[in-house]
Amino acid sequence: MHHSLRSHxxxxxxxxxTAILAVAGTMLFDGSAHAAQASGSLALxxxxxxxxxxxxLGKPALQLGGKIASDAGFYAAAWGSNVDFGPAIxxxxxxxxxxxxxxxxxxxxxxxxNVLRYNYPGARTGIGWNEVNVSTTWRDRAWxxxxxxxxxxxxxxxxxxxxxxVRIPAGxxxxxxxxxxxxxxxxxxxxxxxxxxxxxxxxxxPLEFRITAHATDAAARRRFGDDNAGSRLEAALQTTF
Numbered sequence: 001m002h003h004s005l006r007s008h009x010x011x012x013x014x015x016x017x018t019a020i021l022a023v024a025g026t027m028l029f030d031g032s033a034h035a036a037q038a039s040g041s042l043a044l045x046x047x048x049x050x051x052x053x054x055x056x057l058g059k060p061a062l063q064l065g066g067k068i069a070s071d072a073g074f075y076a077a078a079w080g081s082n083v084d085f086g087p088a089i090x091x092x093x094x095x096x097x098x099x100x101x102x103x104x105x106x107x108x109x110x111x112x113x114n115v116l117r118y119n120y121p122g123a124r125t126g127i128g129w130n131e132v133n134v135s136t137t138w139r140d141r142a143w144x145x146x147x148x149x150x151x152x153x154x155x156x157x158x159x160x161x162x163x164x165x166v167r168i169p170a171g172x173x174x175x176x177x178x179x180x181x182x183x184x185x186x187x188x189x190x191x192x193x194x195x196x197x198x199x200x201x202x203x204x205x206p207l208e209f210r211i212t213a214h215a216t217d218a219a220a221r222r223r224f225g226d227d228n229a230g231s232r233l234e235a236a237l238q239t240t241f
Contacts, residue, residue: 041065041079045236048081051161051183052194052216053224054232055083055094073103075114083120091123100133110137116147118154127154142166157187173202192220192229210236 041064047054048061055061065079080095100114116131129152135145144164152159165179177198184191198212212234220229 036068036070039067039069040241041238042241043236043238045234045238047232047234048083049196049212049214049232049234051181052192052196052214052220053229054227055081055085057084057086057228058232059084069102073101075100075102085127089120089123089125089127091120091127093121095119095121105136108139111135112137129154140167152183152185152187155185155187157185159183159185159187175200189223190219192223193217194220206241207237207239210234210238212236 043061043063045061045063047058048056048063061081061083063079063081065077067075067077069075075098077098077100078095079098080093083091083094085091097117097119098114100112102110102112102114104110111134113134114132116133117128118131119128129149131147131149131152133145133147135143137143142165146160146162148158148160150158152161161181161183163179163181165177168176168178170176177200178196180193180195182191182193194214194216196212196214198210200208200210202208214232214234216229216231223229
């Protein structure tokens, strides 16, 4: 690490926590005012890895989310993390905002469709961008989805990310999750593939410990750099409320 953990918490996590708590608090207040269902998530992870590449230069991240949903399935959500893309961009916070709809399809299937905005408050350059996501889930055991944008990763070029995953219970307190993804990007640099494998232990509901192995192909390493993609290990404490 280039900074001490104390400096990292002060400069990265605390500004992020202040911002996302304000957003989540507003959402939860609005949810109670309109009798909507409210939920949230909190995680402390050793590395924020998004689609195979680190978003924190391998440093820890605090991640907090809030969601309000109506009985009809419409929802609004906010999720955030501290980030570090280096001095050229100088972004230390990511706050994603989502409007969507999710609903069950019979007993076994569910569908979700949403519009997601990636926001980076305080960044020196305009790196925010939008994405449309559609996914389907079977019995909460397997999922398949696609995400598309005309400005993928703020490159001003289109991109489509396709992914599939499976969840495998192994007793009351342990489960495994496997996911593979392909990012088709039209910016002249090329597509890439990534995969992840996670083991999640329930310590005391709803607190969980997760360890995830991430891997990408050589195309991702060429795109993001050997230090930011390739093989990496992530550990996290996570909970829902």
